Amino acid sequence: MKRPVIIACAALASLTSGCVNVTAPDKPIVINLNINVTQEVVYRLDGEAKSLIQSNPGIF
Template sequence: MRVATISGLIAALPGCVNITAPDKPIQINLNINVTQEVVYRLDNEAKSLIQQNPRIF
């Protein structure tokens, strides 16, 4: 009896599966912001040298 019930259920299922591709291409938006911060420290001798020679840079 179980075999007849299972075969009846299988027969009721559709035999074909349709898969369709989307009409438009898939877009992936990556908003990436890269920020780099450079921190430097000058020792006192370098600071005084720069102040004495402002045209050095």
């Protein structure tokens, strides 16, 4: 009695299992990255360095 049930379950499982196909796409994959980079530089000079730069503008 158990053997026919096991065979029937195995046959049912083999009939319901599908085939999986993996294929590459025809067109290339395009990834569009819109990136906005903003940089802000904050600097502070002490009074002596600031006056030195103002008195000698060609130093840099």
